[in-house]
Amino acid sequence: MTRQAKTKQAxxxxxxxxIHWRLYVVVGFVFAMFSxxxxxxxxxxxxxxxxxxxxxxxxxxxxxxxxxxxxxxTDRNGDMLAVSVPVRAVWADPKQVxxxxxxxxxxxxxxxxxxxxxxxxxxxxKVRSNPTKRFTYLKRQVTPAVADYITQLKLPGVxxxxxxxxxxxxxxxxxxxxxxxxxxxxxxxGVENAxxxxxxxxxxxxxxxxxxxxxxxxxxxxxxxxxxxxxLVLSIDQRIxxxxxxxxxxxxxxxxxxSGSIVVLDIHTGxxxxxxxxxxxxxxxxxxxxxxxxxxxxxxxxxEPGSTIKPFVVAAALEAGTVKSTxxxxxxxxxxxxxxxxxxxxxxxxxxxxxxxxxxSSNVGISKLALSIPVQQLLGTYQSMGLGSFSGINLTGESAxxxxxxxxxxxxxxxxxxxxxxxxxxxxxxxxxxATLGNGGTLYPVSILKxxxxxxxxxxxxxxxxxxxxxMMVGVTEKGGTGTLAHIxxxxxxxxxxxxxKAVAGGYGDxxxxxFAGVAPVNNPKLAVVVVVNExxxxxxxGGSVAGPAFAKVMSGALQMLNVEPISDxxxxxxxxxxxxxx
Amino acid sequence: xxxxxxxxxxxxxxxxxxxxxxxLLALLVLSNAVAVVYTSHVSRKLTTxxxxxxxERDRLDIEWRNLLLEEQSQTExxxxxxxxxxxxxxxxxxxxxxxxxxxx
Numbered sequence: 001m002t003r004q005a006k007t008k009q010a011x012x013x014x015x016x017x018x019i020h021w022r023l024y025v026v027v028g029f030v031f032a033m034f035s036x037x038x039x040x041x042x043x044x045x046x047x048x049x050x051x052x053x054x055x056x057x058x059x060x061x062x063x064x065x066x067x068x069x070x071x072x073x074t075d076r077n078g079d080m081l082a083v084s085v086p087v088r089a090v091w092a093d094p095k096q097v098x099x100x101x102x103x104x105x106x107x108x109x110x111x112x113x114x115x116x117x118x119x120x121x122x123x124x125x126k127v128r129s130n131p132t133k134r135f136t137y138l139k140r141q142v143t144p145a146v147a148d149y150i151t152q153l154k155l156p157g158v159x160x161x162x163x164x165x166x167x168x169x170x171x172x173x174x175x176x177x178x179x180x181x182x183x184x185x186x187x188x189x190g191v192e193n194a195x196x197x198x199x200x201x202x203x204x205x206x207x208x209x210x211x212x213x214x215x216x217x218x219x220x221x222x223x224x225x226x227x228x229x230x231x232l233v234l235s236i237d238q239r240i241x242x243x244x245x246x247x248x249x250x251x252x253x254x255x256x257x258x259s260g261s262i263v264v265l266d267i268h269t270g271x272x273x274x275x276x277x278x279x280x281x282x283x284x285x286x287x288x289x290x291x292x293x294x295x296x297x298x299x300x301x302x303x304e305p306g307s308t309i310k311p312f313v314v315a316a317a318l319e320a321g322t323v324k325s326t327x328x329x330x331x332x333x334x335x336x337x338x339x340x341x342x343x344x345x346x347x348x349x350x351x352x353x354x355x356x357x358x359x360x361s362s363n364v365g366i367s368k369l370a371l372s373i374p375v376q377q378l379l380g381t382y383q384s385m386g387l388g389s390f391s392g393i394n395l396t397g398e399s400a401x402x403x404x405x406x407x408x409x410x411x412x413x414x415x416x417x418x419x420x421x422x423x424x425x426x427x428x429x430x431x432x433x434x435a436t437l438g439n440g441g442t443l444y445p446v447s448i449l450k451x452x453x454x455x456x457x458x459x460x461x462x463x464x465x466x467x468x469x470x471x472m473m474v475g476v477t478e479k480g481g482t483g484t485l486a487h488i489x490x491x492x493x494x495x496x497x498x499x500x501x502k503a504v505a506g507g508y509g510d511x512x513x514x515x516f517a518g519v520a521p522v523n524n525p526k527l528a529v530v531v532v533v534n535e536x537x538x539x540x541x542x543g544g545s546v547a548g549p550a551f552a553k554v555m556s557g558a559l560q561m562l563n564v565e566p567i568s569d570x571x572x573x574x575x576x577x578x579x580x581x582x583x
Numbered sequence: 584x585x586x587x588x589x590x591x592x593x594x595x596x597x598x599x600x601x602x603x604x605x606x607l608l609a610l611l612v613l614s615n616a617v618a619v620v621y622t623s624h625v626s627r628k629l630t631t632x633x634x635x636x637x638x639e640r641d642r643l644d645i646e647w648r649n650l651l652l653e654e655q656s657q658t659e660x661x662x663x664x665x666x667x668x669x670x671x672x673x674x675x676x677x678x679x680x681x682x683x684x685x686x687x
Contacts, residue, residue, distance in 0.1 A: 066637075066641070069644075080651055080652075080655045083648055083651055083655075084648070085645070085648045085649060085652065086645055086648075169655035169656060211631075215631040215634070215635075216630055216634035217627040217630055218627065218630060238660065239660050242659075242660040242661055243660075246661065489677055489679035490677065490678025491678050556677075556678050559678070560678060560681070566679060566681050
C-alpha cells in the first residue's frame with residue numbers, strides 16, 4: 001500500500017528526488033581521485049622522494065673544474081722566464097667514431113689531418129687500428145685557433161681536452177738553468193724540476209647546479225679543494241744573463257771551444273745574477289734535443305781550477321802568518337826541484353812581491369807559499385771557502401767537486417795543489433770563492449731565488465787578509481800582468497787568469513781549460529764573475545787571452561746595468577798607489 | 584526570518600575583524616612565501632653572474648698570458664740592443680766615458 005501511495009505521490013508531485021546511491025558514487029569517485037592524487041603526491045614527496053630527486057640531479061647537477069696553469073718563473077726584475085698558456089689536446093674515442101659511422105664524410109677527416117699537419121692516413125690509422133679502444137690522442141698542444149676549427153668540423157667521437165703549454169721567452173739564454181717540463185707539465189730539468197711542487201697547482205672541482213640554458217644557478221659542495229700554483233722569482237737578472245750568454249757564445253765560437261760557462265754572483269748576498277752555458281738549445285722547440293746541450297755545466301761539470309786558485313793560497317799563507325803582505329819571495333832561477341819533479345815558471349822572475357807572484361802567475365813563488373804552511377791548513381782554507389761541498393743553490397745535478405782527503409802528501413803534490421791541480425771545482429764554486437774574497441771574507445750560500453734579506457754568512461778569512469789579497473790581484477789586469485785583456489777602463493778589476501791542462505787517463509792531455517775569475521770594482525766590490533772556456537781549439541789557449549775579453553765585457557756591462565759608478569782617472573791613480581805600496 | 588538589517592558584507596567584515604590576527608598571519612605567510620621565491624630567484628641570478636665573472640676572469644688571464652709572451656718577445660734585450668744600435672745608431676758608452684750625475 002505504501003508503495004502504491006508513494007508512486008502515486010511521486011507521479012503526482014513530480015518533485016525531483018535525490019538518488020542517494022548516485023550521489024555516493026560520484027562523491028566516492030571524486031574523493032578517490034583526490035585522495036589518490038594526494039596519496040601520490042605524498043608518496044613522491046614524503047615516502048620515496050629519492051628517485052625523482054635523482055632524476056632531477058641527473059639533469060641539472062654538473063661537476064665543473066677550474067684548470068690552473070703552472071706558476072710563472074720571472075727574473076729579479078719581473079721579466080718572464082717561463083709562462084704557461086692553455087692549449088688543447090685533440091683526442092678521439094675510436095669506438096664512438098666507428099659506432100656513429102664517423103667515416104662517411106672523408107672531407108672532414110682530410111681537413112682535420114691538414115690542420116694538424118699530419119698525413120690523413122696516420123690520423124685515420126690511429127682511430128681505425130683498434131675500434132674497441134676508448135681513448136687515443138690525435139695531437140697534443142694545439143693552439144686555441146686550431147681547436148676552434150676542429151670543433152666546427154663536428155667529427156663524431158673527436159674531442160678536445162684542456163692542457164697547458166710552457167713557453168720560455170728567454171729561449172736558449174736561460175735554457176739549462178730554467179730547464180724544461182715534459183708534455184704532462186711536470187718539470188724534468190733545472191729550476192722547473194727542483195721547484196716542481198711549488199710551481200704546480202691542482203685544479204679545483206666543484207659541484208654546481210645548472211639551469212636549462214647552461215647557466216650556473218647554484219653552487220654546491222666542493223669536490224676537490226684546488227691548490228693554486230705559486231710563482232717563482234729567480235735571482236737572475238735577465239739583462240746580465242743575456243749579455244753573458246752573448247759574450248760566451250761569441251767566445252766559444254771564436255775559440256772553437258767544446259763548451260763554456262759564465263757565472264755572475266752578487267758578492268754581498270750570494271745571489272746568482274747570471275748563469276749561462278754553451279752549447280745551448282731552444283727549449284721552445286724540442287724536435288732535435290741533444291741531452292749534452294741540456295746540462296747546466298756551470299754547476300755539473302768540474303775541472304781543475306789551475307792558477308785561479310792562487311789568490312787563496314796567498315790568503316791561506318797570510319792567514320797562517322807565515323808571510324806578511326810586504327814580504328818578498330825569491331823565485332830565482334825560475335824553477336825548483338821537488339822530490340824528483342820540477343816546478344817551473346815561464347821565465348826567471350827573480351825576487352817577487354806577493355802581488356807580482358799573482359800578476360805573473362808564478363808557480364815557483366806560489367809553491368813556496370804553499371810549502372810554508374801545513375797542507376791540511378791549505379786544504380782547510382779551500383774547503384772553508386766552499387770547495388768540495390755543495391754551494392747551496394739546491395738544483396738537481398750539482399756537483400760538489402773533489403778535494404782529496406789523505407794523510408800523506410809529497411812536496412810536489414802540495415805544490416800542485418797551490419796552482420790548482422789535484423782538486424776539482426765547478427764554475428759556480430769558483431765564483432763563490434771569489435765572491436767570498438770580494439766581500440771581505442764572508443762565505444754566503446749561493447741562491448738562485450731572489451732573496452728578501454741577505455742570508456746568514458760565515459766568516460772564513462779575516463777582513464784584512466781578504467782586502468790585502470784583493471789589492472794584490474789588481475796587478476793581474478794591469479800592464480805586465482797575465483790578464484791585461486780583462487782590464488776595464490773605469491772599473492778596477494781584482495782577477496786571476498788560469499789555464500789548466502785537462503786530465504785524461506794516465507796523465508794530462510793536450511786539451512786545456514781556459515779560465516778567468518775576478519771581482520770588481522776593487523774599491524767597492526759588487527760582482528764576482530767567472531768565465532770558463534773548455535777545450536779551446538784555436539791558436540790561443542791561455543786563460544787571460546781566451547776568457548779574459550769575455551770577462552771584461554760581461555763585468556763592465558753588468559756593472560753599468562747595475563748603475564755602479566765608474567771610478568775616475570784620479571781615483572784610479574790613487575788606487576794604483578795603494579796597490580803599489582803593497583808591492 | 585524578518586531581519587532586514589542583515590548585511591552580508593558587514594558580517595563578513597566583522598567576522599574577519601574578529602580573526603584579524605589570524606588573517607594577518609596568513610598574509611605574512613603568503614608574502615613570506617613570495618619573498619622566498621623572489622630571493623632565491625635573485626640569488627640564482629647573482630650566482631649566474633658570479634660564475635660568468637669567474638669565466639671572464641679566466642678568459643682575461645689567458646689573454647694576459649698571451650700578451651705577456653708578446654711583450655716578452657717584443658722587449659727581448661738582444662732585440663732592443665739590435666734596434667738601438669742598428670736603427671737608432673745608439674751605442675753604450677764605455678765606463679770611462681760615463682758621467683755620473685748625483686741627485687743631492
